[in-house]
Amino acid sequence: MNLKIIKAGICDSIQDCGRHGFQYMGINPGGAIDMFSMRTVNLLAGNAEYAPVIEMSFPAASIVFDAPAIITIGGADFSATLNGKPMPLFHPVKIGANSTLKFEQWKEGRWCYLAVNGAMGAEKWLGSYSTHTKINAGGWHGRLLKKGDIIPFTNLAPVKNVEEKKHEVLKCKAVPFYDDAPADEIFVLPGNEWDYITDEGKRIFQEALFSVSRTSDRMGYTLDGTAISTNMRCELISSVVDFGTIQLLPGGQMIVLMAGHQTTGGYPRIAHVIKAHRTKIAQLKEDKPLRFRLTDIQTAERLLLKQEHHLTILKNGCTMMWADYIKK
Amino acid sequence: MRTYFPYTIFPLGDSALTVDFGNSIDQDLSAHVMSIFTYIQSHPVDGFIECVPAYSSLTIFYNPGKLKNEIRNNETISDIAREKLEEVVEMKNIFSPEKPRTVKVPVCYDEAFAPDTKLVLREKKISKQELVSIHSTVEYRVYMLGFLPGFAYMGEIDAKIRMPRKALPQKVHAGSVGIAGNQTGVYPIHSPGGWQIIGRTPIKLYEMIDADNFSTFFQPGDIVQFYSISRDEFENY
Numbered sequence: 196m197n198l199k200i201i202k203a204g205i206c207d208s209i210q211d212c213g214r215h216g217f218q219y220m221g222i223n224p225g226g227a228i229d230m231f232s233m234r235t236v237n238l239l240a241g242n243a244e245y246a247p248v249i250e251m252s253f254p255a256a257s258i259v260f261d262a263p264a265i266i267t268i269g270g271a272d273f274s275a276t277l278n279g280k281p282m283p284l285f286h287p288v289k290i291g292a293n294s295t296l297k298f299e300q301w302k303e304g305r306w307c308y309l310a311v312n313g314a315m316g317a318e319k320w321l322g323s324y325s326t327h328t329k330i331n332a333g334g335w336h337g338r339l340l341k342k343g344d345i346i347p348f349t350n351l352a353p354v355k356n357v358e359e360k361k362h363e364v365l366k367c368k369a370v371p372f373y374d375d376a377p378a379d380e381i382f383v384l385p386g387n388e389w390d391y392i393t394d395e396g397k398r399i400f401q402e403a404l405f406s407v408s409r410t411s412d413r414m415g416y417t418l419d420g421t422a423i424s425t426n427m428r429c430e431l432i433s434s435v436v437d438f439g440t441i442q443l444l445p446g447g448q449m450i451v452l453m454a455g456h457q458t459t460g461g462y463p464r465i466a467h468v469i470k471a472h473r474t475k476i477a478q479l480k481e482d483k484p485l486r487f488r489l490t491d492i493q494t495a496e497r498l499l500l501k502q503e504h505h506l507t508i509l510k511n512g513c514t515m516m517w518a519d520y521i522k523k
Numbered sequence: 524m525r526t527y528f529p530y531t532i533f534p535l536g537d538s539a540l541t542v543d544f545g546n547s548i549d550q551d552l553s554a555h556v557m558s559i560f561t562y563i564q565s566h567p568v569d570g571f572i573e574c575v576p577a578y579s580s581l582t583i584f585y586n587p588g589k590l591k592n593e594i595r596n597n598e599t600i601s602d603i604a605r606e607k608l609e610e611v612v613e614m615k616n617i618f619s620p621e622k623p624r625t626v627k628v629p630v631c632y633d634e635a636f637a638p639d640t641k642l643v644l645r646e647k648k649i650s651k652q653e654l655v656s657i658h659s660t661v662e663y664r665v666y667m668l669g670f671l672p673g674f675a676y677m678g679e680i681d682a683k684i685r686m687p688r689k690a691l692p693q694k695v696h697a698g699s700v701g702i703a704g705n706q707t708g709v710y711p712i713h714s715p716g717g718w719q720i721i722g723r724t725p726i727k728l729y730e731m732i733d734a735d736n737f738s739t740f741f742q743p744g745d746i747v748q749f750y751s752i753s754r755d756e757f758e759n760y
Contacts, residue, residue, distance in 0.1 A: 203695060219560070221739070329714070434543075437539050459577060492534065496591075496599055
């Protein structure tokens, strides 16, 4: 089965869980910006949790599949249509040959994931399929997907009884994951330079509303909102940063480092988004204001383990469902 | 020479920890950081994903899902990771530097490759010969790699040619040699960059060996000596 890009999106690339163990050479891990959605669509499509997927922002690519397949999309809602009919998020769908997937309108979220059942014929570099656009390696020739790209898939589960240009939504779906926090609250842990901020700055950080600016990308989300003032004018020596690190720029603006961040940075790290809330901040659009809430390591770890537990249950369910499907 | 380095360990969020030996650029400190890094690379710690050295600190990324099985009593996963890290740092806190490697790097300081040289000469009131001689006389130490694959942060620059970073990053050509504050470095690939560009090297700064192997020209701990080459030598290198 081949997947063909008939119209390019603006920032569509192949991603997986990222490239680990090479940051000491300056190679950033990359990987899906919303790992939770990526893992969920993979499981629903009958793939290994960390298999490569196509990550899309809006406007997203239009895609044609030349043979029957099983696909799942999830994450942002771009009003997807399959063969002209609305396609649900987080459901496996059986598609006939020459089915067309399109994304019509930007509704919710920022990043939508497409998992296709089977082995994607993409390039693995340093243990990962994630696209490293700076050095042009991994994924699809190390670049964003463009019109005319044809990505092959092998080892597909059998797909029977579905006509050309038709599809069938399978009954199974993922139960949405809710955490304890309100939708607009992002939990953070204080960073090593938290005390660089004035008391007034700390108050603003915790009470004011911020929004993700339009200039944000896979590397980082710059936040619009009240500037945060600092106490100190001490130059920091560059050191390591992570996905979720909130850096304070000299003008008082904050930038949240995302999946495509550089390995090191020299700005004060005032806080870190907890790992369980990476998916939440990744999907925030400009019109959805957010509020930061300081939390403690116990809460951060509890929420992360809860999220992992949710995925384990999903994984067990999907494993059983796909074993049944193959038997039939 | 010091034999013990005081340190603090602080969390970098909920899945990484940084051992910090102080906010300073110091050869002994850097050598110490590298000795711990080298030890962890050859003696992997269960539950650690990777270890990244910086100027005066070292960060480890850990897998909370793996480490949670080792929790006793009221400990957090972060506590477990910290105990494991402390154990290594304490054990390695006896200073044993490795012998550094010296690498020579040709640089063409021709203005065609050095869009910011004019500004440096004007600001620092020096001649081009002085700039070249000052930049290529000092032996630099590679403190860490970061920013881009194979990008080496080196120090320290002579105070006579220290320049601030640019206010806005500009397009920089691969091989460009830049200076910023007391640091100097070479851009391995085309990239936006904020350092003042004063020359270019013909050397390739990384090699994609195969799908599983990557090597960088510079390594932390290296002693680097730049030497000036002509435009002709650059073109025929």
